[in-house]
Amino acid sequence: MAQAATTSTPPTSPVVPGMACQHGRAACADCKVRLLSVCAALNEQELAEIESLSQSCCFAPRSALFSQEQPADAVFNVTEGMVRLYKLLPDGRRQIVGFALPGDFLGLALLDRYGVSAEAVTETRACRFPRKTFAEYVDEKPHLLRRLHEFAGHELSLAQDQMVLLGRRSAEERIAAFLVGLRERLARIGQSSVTLSLPMSRQDIADFLGLTIETVSRTFTKLAKDKVLLVVPDGARIMNPERLEAIARG
Amino acid sequence: MAQAATTSTPPTSPVVPGMACQHGRAACADCKVRLLSVCAALNEQELAEIESLSQSCCFAPRSALFSQEQPADAVFNVTEGMVRLYKLLPDGRRQIVGFALPGDFLGLALLDRYGVSAEAVTETRACRFPRKTFAEYVDEKPHLLRRLHEFAGHELSLAQDQMVLLGRRSAEERIAAFLVGLRERLARIGQSSVTLSLPMSRQDIADFLGLTIETVSRTFTKLAKDKVLLVVPDGARIMNPERLEAIARG
DNA sequence: CGCGCCATTGACTCTGGTCAACGCTAGTGG
DNA sequence: CCACTAGCGTTGACCAGAGTCAATGGCGCG
Numbered sequence: 001m002a003q004a005a006t007t008s009t010p011p012t013s014p015v016v017p018g019m020a021c022q023h024g025r026a027a028c029a030d031c032k033v034r035l036l037s038v039c040a041a042l043n044e045q046e047l048a049e050i051e052s053l054s055q056s057c058c059f060a061p062r063s064a065l066f067s068q069e070q071p072a073d074a075v076f077n078v079t080e081g082m083v084r085l086y087k088l089l090p091d092g093r094r095q096i097v098g099f100a101l102p103g104d105f106l107g108l109a110l111l112d113r114y115g116v117s118a119e120a121v122t123e124t125r126a127c128r129f130p131r132k133t134f135a136e137y138v139d140e141k142p143h144l145l146r147r148l149h150e151f152a153g154h155e156l157s158l159a160q161d162q163m164v165l166l167g168r169r170s171a172e173e174r175i176a177a178f179l180v181g182l183r184e185r186l187a188r189i190g191q192s193s194v195t196l197s198l199p200m201s202r203q204d205i206a207d208f209l210g211l212t213i214e215t216v217s218r219t220f221t222k223l224a225k226d227k228v229l230l231v232v233p234d235g236a237r238i239m240n241p242e243r244l245e246a247i248a249r250g
Numbered sequence: 251m252a253q254a255a256t257t258s259t260p261p262t263s264p265v266v267p268g269m270a271c272q273h274g275r276a277a278c279a280d281c282k283v284r285l286l287s288v289c290a291a292l293n294e295q296e297l298a299e300i301e302s303l304s305q306s307c308c309f310a311p312r313s314a315l316f317s318q319e320q321p322a323d324a325v326f327n328v329t330e331g332m333v334r335l336y337k338l339l340p341d342g343r344r345q346i347v348g349f350a351l352p353g354d355f356l357g358l359a360l361l362d363r364y365g366v367s368a369e370a371v372t373e374t375r376a377c378r379f380p381r382k383t384f385a386e387y388v389d390e391k392p393h394l395l396r397r398l399h400e401f402a403g404h405e406l407s408l409a410q411d412q413m414v415l416l417g418r419r420s421a422e423e424r425i426a427a428f429l430v431g432l433r434e435r436l437a438r439i440g441q442s443s444v445t446l447s448l449p450m451s452r453q454d455i456a457d458f459l460g461l462t463i464e465t466v467s468r469t470f471t472k473l474a475k476d477k478v479l480l481v482v483p484d485g486a487r488i489m490n491p492e493r494l495e496a497i498a499r500g
Numbered sequence: 501c502g503c504g505c506c507a508t509t510g511a512c513t514c515t516g517g518t519c520a521a522c523g524c525t526a527g528t529g530g
Numbered sequence: 531c532c533a534c535t536a537g538c539g540t541t542g543a544c545c546a547g548a549g550t551c552a553a554t555g556g557c558g559c560g
Binding site: 110169 | 358392395406419
């Protein structure tokens, strides 16, 4: 299973090896996702301040950022990669409640314990803030809190859309909505591409959409047979976006 | 279908008839749900201020507080009754994303348009704030924003639990989790009772749990046959809470 | 080369959906 | 006062979409 990320803190460097952090840290001023993230609320001065509160962390695929029910000692700003957020039932059934992309913030609720588990899907980089430090900083920066609240509102809206998907849509509609939604999110962060990259496994997709791996696979095959997509390794090329969107909207 | 609530504003009185508001307004200082609601973040002074910004509204069963996609000109603090929040698919399929109870806040996201529709289930009373006015007030009261954010975090957590329910649980588990969850919420607002009151229709329960009315009915019957519940008009008496909770947790 | 993992496909099952009948209750009007 | 109706909930019979179980294929890696 996923190893725990040993976030040992080298006292002098803001770069934390996490699982295996090869690259040095980019300065916040140069951050590619800055304007997409909560940090867009901050001016130069504040950016420097918050930079000093954070560590840049790398996470290898399948490594955990944090686990459900653990004391929430840190919050994260994802800058690169992809993270799956999930909950487990006692018998092992898993529901993925979201995939976090660059610009997404983990730990919005600022609660004492994590409500979900988070695992890197791909090699992931994130800025890590000790929760208490971060919460204190937020307390003196209302515009940052405002920004966090906007993010929470957006998350809530996505969650409600996902409830509609899980409660009322067919397998084909779920897959279509998933692909359309992911494409939109990737486009918003400047990663639009003819071929949609799907780094997560079929099992991940199934656990996100409330399906089984077999149904996901069959549905991809059907959409490919209908010339809506072309299934490629670790991705899909959307051949007929209008048709896919029509299926997605129900 | 649900009539639109004509929120005609009598210029002198803070009591808005809404659909049919028979009773006068209770002062915020006497508000029964004050400590449960976002208002708990406010001191006496602020309570008076916010009281002057709001109108007390009544909504008859089946009347709309607001509708999805409409411009969000108001936010609400529910003080009495029950509200269903739902989304519709183009073909009429409905997913209820939550039931709001006294103390709940509607319009957390403070966005330009409502993301869901809201309809009174029972006779409902709510404090109505013009969104712009409310947003301006929040901007100068960071501790109120903080409180709103806590509420948003809590909502998000509930939404994630609901995703697990919709994505991974059986019909019986859904019903059990619904009953246990509702009982807990009612207990938290001081409405605990041996017999759980279920003012919403079977169709509402079905649309909340991603089931059909027939499956809801059959599952209630099964739980009754198993002596876990006793089904009564507009409610259920929980005969075996331990068993129900065991089913609910999966 | 062969092992293991993941995805795909097929055959069959089953949970929950669909369709239809029926009953109960509340409201209405003769 | 009671027949009639409308709406909601329950129940039964049947159906279908997705799940389960199992076999196979493809690919990367030791």
